[in-house]
Amino acid sequence: MDPVSENRTAIVLATGNRDKVKEMRPLLENISPSIDVFCLRDLGVEIEVDETEETLEGNALLKARAIISHLAGRFRRMIALADDTGLEVDSLQGAPGVYSARFAPMPDGRPPAYEDNVRYLLERMQGVENRKAHFRTVIALKGCIQSAGGDFSFEHTCEGSVSGTITLERTGSEGFGYDPVFMVNGTGRTYAEMSIAEKNSLSHRALAVRKAVADLNNILQQSSSPNRQPEKQ
Ligand code: ITT
Numbered sequence: 001m002d003p004v005s006e007n008r009t010a011i012v013l014a015t016g017n018r019d020k021v022k023e024m025r026p027l028l029e030n031i032s033p034s035i036d037v038f039c040l041r042d043l044g045v046e047i048e049v050d051e052t053e054e055t056l057e058g059n060a061l062l063k064a065r066a067i068i069s070h071l072a073g074r075f076r077r078m079i080a081l082a083d084d085t086g087l088e089v090d091s092l093q094g095a096p097g098v099y100s101a102r103f104a105p106m107p108d109g110r111p112p113a114y115e116d117n118v119r120y121l122l123e124r125m126q127g128v129e130n131r132k133a134h135f136r137t138v139i140a141l142k143g144c145i146q147s148a149g150g151d152f153s154f155e156h157t158c159e160g161s162v163s164g165t166i167t168l169e170r171t172g173s174e175g176f177g178y179d180p181v182f183m184v185n186g187t188g189r190t191y192a193e194m195s196i197a198e199k200n201s202l203s204h205r206a207l208a209v210r211k212a213v214a215d216l217n218n219i220l221q222q223s224s225s226p227n228r229q230p231e232k233q
Helices: 016-029 057-072 115-125 194-200 206-224
Strands: 009-013 035-040 079-088 132-147 148-167 182-183
Touching: 009 016, 009 148, 016 148, 035 079, 057 079, 057 115, 057 148, 057 194, 079 148, 079 206, 132 206, 194 206
Parallel strands: 009 035, 009 079
Antiparallel strands: 079 132, 132 148, 148 182
């Protein structure tokens, strides 16, 4: 068991996507002096989770559960925080949605890079007038907490979404994924024209993470209450 884990709570970011980690870290900094935030890389963990579910919520839970199983016994108080995100385009009936990472068909069967997906999206949207779209993030939290009062475990999900439009061409060089073609309603800018701090002030992921932090505080308070009611498993 890791020495830091004795009296502290570890939040483990259950994602292999470094761009997401870059955005989530500042949102989770200083949430509590007794919480440490780790990404998989910090812990020397490499794990591929097959996203076999058909919903963002289902896949987020798969990722959180896989990390908790993988790290079982390493921390006394551990919470896996997984993010599954999809871009939902109205004129494509919500596609690519849960398949956002695997949208562009690739002739050689390799997984598409961000750029392949963006190119394919712009192709599919050629001549399309209705360019409304929504970014939606579901955060899954799975926790295993050991304390003097006994063990406590929980699963919880929450989400954040932001509406915008798909631009006619790429604009901006920040961010990742579909950021250069997603113009956020009310800003006149794509996410790729925003710094991480600006994107974090309004993004789908930031809304979901803030909600997750608030919910987590309530759950942890419950876990330390003598009459606690564990959340559904
Ligand atoms: P993990 O499953 O390891 O977390 P992933 O990249 O597969 O990483 P998702 O399935 O949640 O993550 O994301 C699907 C794709 O959606 C992702 O590969 C990006 O292309 C895109 N995406 C996710 N969040 C985004 C964001 O904030 N801005 C732009 N594109 C994003």
